[in-house]
Amino acid sequence: xxxxxxxxxxxxxxxxxxxxxxxxxxxxxxxxxxxxxxxxxxxxxxxxxxxxxxxxxxxxxxxxxxxxxxxxxxxxxxxxxxxxxxxxxxxxxxxxxxxxxxxxxxxxxxxxxxxxxxxxxxxxxxxxxxxxxxxxxxxxxxxxxxxxxxxxxx
Numbered sequence: 001x002x003x004x005x006x007x008x009x010x011x012x013x014x015x016x017x018x019x020x021x022x023x024x025x026x027x028x029x030x031x032x033x034x035x036x037x038x039x040x041x042x043x044x045x046x047x048x049x050x051x052x053x054x055x056x057x058x059x060x061x062x063x064x065x066x067x068x069x070x071x072x073x074x075x076x077x078x079x080x081x082x083x084x085x086x087x088x089x090x091x092x093x094x095x096x097x098x099x100x101x102x103x104x105x106x107x108x109x110x111x112x113x114x115x116x117x118x119x120x121x122x123x124x125x126x127x128x129x130x131x132x133x134x135x136x137x138x139x140x141x142x143x144x145x146x147x148x149x150x151x152x153x154x
Contacts (some may be wrong), residue, residue, distance in 0.1 A: 001066070008059035012146065016087065016139045017051030017130060018045040026129040028122075032115055035125070036106045042099065049091070057084070076149040083142040091136045098124045098131075 022045070025038035064077070105111060105121045117125065 004063060008056060008063060009146075010141075011052045011055035011059060013052075013073075015049050015054075015056045016142065017052075018048045019042040019087070019091070019135045019139050021045065023129065024090055024130055024134065026125060028126055028129060031109075032106070032117060035117070039099070039103050042103075053084075053142075057096055072076070076145045078144055080145045083138050083145065087138050087142070089136050090131055090138070095128055095131045095135070098128050102128065 022042075025041055025045075030148055060080075082096065102121055105118060111118075
């Protein structure tokens with residue numbers, strides 16, 4: 001049981017953790033070349049939420065069914081699941097499509113020598129950054145729920 005809890009906690013950190021780094025990668029005061037470099041890193045960072053987040057979800061469900069967390073109606077459990085789902089919706093539904101458009105523009109051969117972002121891309125990049133702040137806020141709340149669960153919600 002302790003090993004499963006350890007796997008759950010570590011995979012949660014690994015799965016949600018990259019969201020907290022994305023602000024650095026999406027900051028607005030970058031040159032076009034720095035932004036290209038940042039987008040190269042996204043390819044590597046996006047693996048962690050896919051793998052870690054999936055393991056965290058599966059291990060959390062297993063822990064629940066093993067009877068470790070009591071009833072499904074507990075506020076911290078429902079809140080954690082809702083936050084996890086909302087983070088996924090923000091990342092998959094809002095951030096990823098904009099990042100794909102930005103990435104396509106950044107790595108288009110016609111834009112290789114350009115040193116200033118197109119206005120549409122600049123606005124999309126600012127939106128991506130705001131979405132990452134929102135996802136990070138939800139990630140912090142998710143960790144607060146999971147850490148304070150035994151103290152506050154029981």
